Amino acid sequence: MTKAIMQLDTLTCPSCLTKIQxxxxxxxxxxTVKVLFNxxxxxxxxxxxxxxxxxxADVVTELGYTVKQIKVKAAIS
Incomplete structure (x- = not known):
């Protein structure tokens, strides 16, 4: 299992959270997916x-949001 954290441009509404999730x-x-609105x-x-x-990240971009940075943590076997 790999974990990634994507930093987006500012989310402007709570419905953005649901749409991305x-x-x-x-x-x-x-x-698992968790969107941190604030x-x-x-x-x-x-x-x-x-x-x-x-x-x-491409999926998020296609929804109209800008992904500024991606941090990936590879799984430990």
């Missing part, structure tokens, strides 16, 4: 054999 939760390999961050855990942090 639902879209990421539908992606193959995604285990910090404008998305924390996601995923199976690196099914998807990548970059692919998940």
């Amino acid at each position: 639902k879209a990421l939760a539908k992606q193959p390999g995604v285990q 910090a404008s961050k998305v924390k996601v855990s995923f199976d690196e054999t099914s998807t990548t942090a970059e692919t998940l």
Whole structure:
């Protein structure tokens, strides 16, 4: 399991949170998604054999949000 934290431009409304969570939760390999509204961050855990942090960032971008930075922590076997 790999964890990624995406720093976004400022989220302006609570519905943004729901929109991002639902879209990421539908992606193959995604285990957990948590959107931190006040910090404008998305924390996601995923199976690196099914998807990548970059692919998940692309999903967020396609929703109309800007991903400013991605930090990835690889799983410990």
